[in-house]
Amino acid sequence: MTLLEVRNLSKQFGSITALADVSLSVEAGQVHAVMGENGAGKSTLIKALSGIQPASSGSVSMRGEVIAIESLADAAAHGIRTVFQELHIVPQLSVAENILLGALPRRRGLIDRSERDRVAVEVLAQLGVDLDPGRPAGKLSRSEQQIIEICRALLGRVDLLILDEPTASLGEPETRQLLDIVRRLTERGVGVIYVSHRMNEVLEIADKITVLRDGNYIATHDAPVSADRLVHDMIGRAPGELYLHEPVEPGEVLLDVKHLSNSSVHDATFNVRAGEIVGVTGLIGSGKSEIARAIYGLDPVESGEVRIGGANCLGWSPARMLKQGLMYYPSDRKREGLALNRPLRESITLGALKRGGFLAGGLIRAKQEAAETEQLAERLSLRPSTTAAPAGNYSGGNQQKALIARGMIHRADVHVFDEPTVGIDVGAKADVYAQIDAYARAGAGVLLVSSDLTEVIGVSDRVYVVAEGRIQAELIGDDINEAAIASHFFTES
Ligand SMILES: Nc1ncnc2c1ncn2[C@@H]1O[C@H](COP(=O)(O)OP(=O)(O)OP(=O)(O)O)[C@@H](O)[C@H]1O
Ligand SMILES: [Mg+2]
CATH class of the missing domain: 3.40.50.300 (P-loop containing nucleotide triphosphate hydrolases)
Structure with missing residues (x-):
């Protein structure tokens, strides 16, 4: 079933066209990866779908119905949740407070601390992560902060989860963990838009891959597709040698x-x-x-x-x-x-x-x-x-x-x-x-x-x-x- 349908989405910043006429669709239970060079328009697309920077033109439908996304709340109301490329962590607040930021449970007007910690621990456990909910978030590593962002996105109703470079600062085991989480969510029927520069994990997790270049739609491939093909689409020519280093005789x-x-x-x-x-x-x-x-x-x-x-x-x-x-x-x-x-x-x-x-x-x-x-x-x-x-x-x-x-x-x-x-x-x-x-x-x-x-x-x-x-x-x-x-x-x- 087609969950999300994006048609001819465009976004202008003054004279700069960050996104031009981009169309793609996401099936329920599938991962649709979006790739492209730096500045290709990936984050712009995501910001439009999540309501923090509405598109200039084009349409978005969920389950066949055209929807208006003008704010984060609009997106959330339609089950669209996003983990952004730039983290939004309040360092002075605890892990639990950050996860439930803006959604802290209350009892008789006061923040219900035990409920807050219970929810936080529960969603952390869903991801198989062991983090002390009381720790100040400022003391966490970037990868742990990233996990907080993901937890936050998983709190409400999620039909479409959008991940903008979720593994950018994760190491190998944490990346495995994240891919497992993504798989678990798709098994539940969640559709995922997955933006990443890491070829290996895209090839591993994606059902479909759309490539953007300079804000333009280039192609959508069904998996499996070769890395060379994708790189070619991304940079517009055949890929060259990545590592050039010739060892030299070391000096002092x-x-x-x-x-x-x-x-x-x-x-x-x-x-x-x-x-x-x-x-x-x-x-x-x-x-x-x-x-x-x-x-x-x-x-x-x-x-x-x-x-x-x-x-x-x-x-x-x-x-x-x-x-x-x-x-x-x-x-x-x-x-x-x-x-x-x-x-x-x-x-x-x-x-x-x-x-x-x-x-x-x-x-x-x-x-x-x-x-x-x-x-x-x-x-x-x-x-x-x-x-x-x-x-x-x-x-x-x-x-x-x-x-x-x-x-x-x-x-x-x-x-x-x-x-x-x-x-x-x-x-x-x-x-x-x-x-x-x-x-x-x-x-x-x-x-x-x-x-x-x-x-x-x-x-x-x-x-x-x-x-x-x-x-x-x-x-x-x-x-x-x-x-x-x-x-x-x-x-x-
Ligand atoms: N607020 C803004 N004002 C002006 N130009 C912008 C703004 N935000 C983005 N752009 C431009 O839009 C283009 C697309 O940017 P975008 O952030 O979508 O790229 P991206 O594909 O996510 O790249 P990266 O892989 O580096 O994150 C870029 O050329 C960028 O400079
Ligand atoms: Mg980006």
Whole structure:
């Protein structure tokens, strides 16, 4: 049975057409994936269907009846629930309060706490997740926060569940868990719109796949369909090589970390040499990102050494680390990244005005700033390729590219990336890997923290596997494979 029918949906932002005449239908009990490059219009389609940004024209029907979706409440009334790409978590509130945000159960006018926690635990259990409902949400990892968003969507009546890059910040086991949840829901007859850049999981879960490009409808394929076909549809030409890295003879040690410890990292000892790409992987919550944060001075450290260029930089501030030659690329663009209301170029040159040579007599050399950022934008195929629009107007993946561009303005000796390709499309991934490779070739060192095993295996010369805040193994050469890495994901105890 056809659940949702979208006809000729269009959306204009001023002179920009984000979506042009897109039509698709979703069957009850089926997963319809939507793929496309960054800025293709996927989130725009979803925002129109969920009422937070109504379409400019076109029609939407549920079960054959045309419906008007002008607000989130309209969508919810028709059983359409959405998990958005950007998370909406109130850090001060607890897990349970966040799940039931805006729908807290009351008794005699007061919030019924035990009912609230009961509902929260119940929906968490539905997903097979063990999270303390009383924990402040701000203390959770991004993947745990994502789970809260999914729980929220599952609270009311759900006929159509829309997921916008639900696994973007999830590791392998959490992704499995999410796909299981999706399967369970489709067995109940729920229809699912599934937006993702991860080819493997789309091929695994989708019954139908629609590809958008530059806001236009390109094609709908029934599964199974080849990855090459989809990539071809997405980028409009045959796919090229994704990983380019040719190992070079490593030089001197650029980053030397010994016995680094804090509340989440225990006795971490590792190094990065000139010309090397060193992967750091592990499950979500393993402490791999915390190692990077501790080095860069974002989290407090307790003991150990972090040596760059002979100096022990343990506990230095991020600004000092940057001066010392270490650049860090955060994974969470919303929290650590962008000034959403200011032109994107300002987010790119943030903190680099002096080093990048953009200052003259205390004034910003705007022309040069524009020229250089636009050059970077082109190298990363940022879209739109101007950097003048407010950062908030760019699609999620393009915002991520802006963060990468920010790092590129600094001339660093060591580049530390935390999940650099989360949410970016295949074409842009290739651009990022090429950039990482270029750094290594030029004699810099790269530390690549990532949950994406294919990526880690594809580009790393050496790999450290982290579990429970400790480095469990160092893998080199042929030992860098999925089985070997996964065998260190869990500790003995
Ligand atoms: N509020 C806005 N104002 C102006 N342009 C916008 C706005 N929101 C989106 N756009 C533009 O619409 C186009 C489609 O964006 P959309 O967010 O739908 O892309 P997407 O397919 O979800 O990409 P991604 O994979 O990067 O998340 C982009 O070119 C984007 O810059
Ligand atoms: Mg998007």
